[in-house]
Amino acid sequence: MAVSSSNGLWSMASPNSFFLSSIKDPFIFISTSNSCSKSRSSFCSKQNSYKYSHQNALSYSPNSVADKVLKDIRNSGIIACLRAHSAEVAVEAARAAFQGGISVLEVVMSNPGVLEVLQCLIHEYPSKSIGVGTVLDGKDAKDAIKSGAKFLMSPAMVKDILDDVTRGQALYIPGVMTPTEILFAFNAGAKLVKVYPVSALGGVQYISALRKPFPHIPMVASQGITIDSIGDYISQGASSVVLSDAIFDKKALDQQNFDTIYQLARLAALQGDEAVESRRRVW
Template sequence: MDMVATSWRLTPQSLPLLSPKVKSFRVYSSSSSSSLSLSPIIQKTSSLIQNSGVIACLRANSAELAYEAATAALNGGISVLEIVMSTPGVFQVLRQLVKDYPTLALGVGTALNAEDARNAMNAGAKFFMSPATVKDIMDDVVKDEILYIPGVMTPTEILSAYDAGAKMVKVYPVSALGGVQYVSALKKPFPHIPMVASQGITIDSIGEYISSGASSVVLSDAIFDKGAMTQRNFNVIHQLASLAALEGKEAVERKRSRTTN
């Protein structure tokens, strides 16, 4: 028996009707949170971080030393600075620095719970960071006008933090994980997520990290040299801060130039 091929075409009449119970839906990608509008404060802080390319991380054994060292770094050209929670009088120091440098992005580092976050906000912090993603902070802060940068290590942690509302993440401890190459590898699947590289970074390597995709790098001993801190040699801190700020600015400019060309 011959088989006869019957031509046909898809018409609106041939499509099955949707049941009234079936509702339309939208699919949101993991990058959907990047489209959400940022508050003016978060937007300004984020811009300062990404424009400077450097976040100075200060830890000191006294409030007086912290204030003097921070002042030396800020006067040297640093525009983004965090004071680690373990520093005595951290909120007192932060409050005074915010008064002295109202246009800069000053914050707190190693925030480990919601109380730390609230105290930082009350002291005038524009941002704070953690070595890991702290759920209590994320829940309290996402709806507030302050930038929270949670610490992440793996692709899963990066995506989870971003989907939970993080506008920027901190890759930590980056040197132990592979340094520049690790950041470069992470940026391939997540080009839309701003990343800050943290731990073991030197002034000489700022350019490499920014070129690999990092939005900024965290510098601790590279600016607040242990010997200079012990000797209270604030001139050295000022000089290191100036060098770091210049390296960061130039690295960001080179990166943007390559992007636009």
């Protein structure tokens, strides 16, 4: 179990031997906040004085927001998906994941204080691609974009979001399941689709089968993916994979064991880098 010291340093008393055998250097997660706040209003040190302006904060044109996110997703091979039981835990878990090497983060819409969490993280990590997941309607999409989301993700395709909401200000990644849905979403303007729930549909073999008729459509594999299967998914045609519990372990979140999350993120990031590099050599 993680122990928090007065200077914001977490360490594990008995690190899992799996991680130590996988990565040689020691793991130490250093919190970027002075302490883990008890109230939502203070979980981000600059939350009260900071108001995010999507247009003013961008140093690049709106159309390039989607392009940058697409590039980050493809280059990292991983989208980390965060579900937490409080805003405070969500922020600390995200910090641990970023320090572990994650560059693309999806914060699920059902997280308490999701828009405040989003604003805080974008302020602290302006170069990261941070978005909102499980967006099911136009209102939530608009609220997320106003709060600075660089991408939106849904378990299905929400046509209103694709047609009317993003307008180049963010990348929209609709969820698809069948070949018909994949082609429909792509023809409707989606630059990237999320194949969900991929494990229930056949996993790596399903991605491989879809890649044959749709080599021109970038796909993200999502649901039930483990760290050790990242390479298989990417080698068989996925642009990236979504990792949820594989990084943000439920027990670690419950115990606020952010060092474990850091370790999992670091291992996932390394696996993603290796898979992407292997894809470059082959393709």
